[in-house]
Amino acid sequence: DGGITQSPKYLFRKEGQNVTLSCEQNLNHDAMYWYRQDPGQGLRLIYYSQIVNDFQKGDIAEGYSVSREKKESFPLTVTSAQKNPTAFYLCASSVLRTGGEWNEQFFGPGTRLTVL
Amino acid sequence: SQQGEEDPQALSIQEGENATMNCSYKTSINNLQWYRQNSGRGLVHLILIRSNEREKHSGRLRVTLDTSKKSSSLLITASRAADTASYFCATERGNKLVFGAGTILRVKS
Numbered sequence: 001d002g003g004i005t006q007s008p009k010y011l012f013r014k015e016g017q018n019v020t021l022s023c024e025q026n027l028n029h030d031a032m033y034w035y036r037q038d039p040g041q042g043l044r045l046i047y048y049s050q051i052v053n054d055f056q057k058g059d060i061a062e063g064y065s066v067s068r069e070k071k072e073s074f075p076l077t078v079t080s081a082q083k084n085p086t087a088f089y090l091c092a093s094s095v096l097r098t099g100g101e102w103n104e105q106f107f108g109p110g111t112r113l114t115v116l
Numbered sequence: 117s118q119q120g121e122e123d124p125q126a127l128s129i130q131e132g133e134n135a136t137m138n139c140s141y142k143t144s145i146n147n148l149q150w151y152r153q154n155s156g157r158g159l160v161h162l163i164l165i166r167s168n169e170r171e172k173h174s175g176r177l178r179v180t181l182d183t184s185k186k187s188s189s190l191l192i193t194a195s196r197a198a199d200t201a202s203y204f205c206a207t208e209r210g211n212k213l214v215f216g217a218g219t220i221l222r223v224k225s
Binding site for chain 2: 004006035040041042043045048058059088090092099100101102103104105106107108109110112
C-alpha cells in the first residue's frame with residue numbers, strides 16, 4: 001500500500017519546547033516538502049529536499065529545521081524559536097521536476113500542532 | 117504574494133448544480149495543477165493542465181487554461197455532497213510550486 005504517512009495526527013507543545021513531526025513515504029520519490037497551513041489560507045512552503053542529505057529553505061523556514069538522512073524520511077522539527085507554531089502541517093512528496101515542469105505532489109494526512 | 121489566487125473565496129450550491137472556480141496567476145507557467153482538500157485532511161491532486169493545452173477533462177471535472185489572460189477555471193458538473201471541500205490551484209514561482217488560498221465549496225443536499 002503505497003503512500004505518505006505523517007505522525008502524530010495531533011501534537012501539543014508547551015512553550016519553549018522543540019517538537020519533531022514525522023513524515024515517511026514509500027513511493028520512491030526523490031523530492032519531499034513541508035508546508036504550513038493556517039486557517040483560511042493556502043499552503044506556505046517551509047523546507048524542501050530533492051535528494052538525500054540536501055534540503056533548501058522555503059518561504060517561512062525561520063524557527064524550523066529538517067533532515068533528510070534517508071530517501072523515505074523527512075522529519076520536521078519545530079523549534080522554540082518559532083514564535084507562532086500553532087498550525088496544520090502537511091508533508092508531500094513527488095518525483096523530481098522533469099523538463100522544467102513541476103509534477104503532481106502526493107500529500108500526507110497532516111499533523112495539527114497546538115501550543116499550550 | 118501568492119502566484120495563484122482563486123475566486124470566489126467560498127461557494128455554496130445545491131446538489132446537482134455545477135460549480136465553477138477560477139484561478140489567476142501572475143507569471144508564465146509550464147503547467148497549472150488543481151487540488152482538493154477535505155476538512156482536516158491532506159490535499160489530493162485532481163488534474164494537471166499544461167501551458168499548451170486549453171482544456172482537460174477528468175470524470176465530472178473540466179479544467180480550462182487561458183495563458184493570454186493568465187487564468188484557469190475548474191468546473192465540477194452535477195455536484196454531489198461529497199464534493200464539499202476546499203479547492204486549490206498550484207502554479208510555479210521560480211523553483212517552487214505555490215498554492216493559492218483556495219475556494220471553499222459547499223454542496224447542500
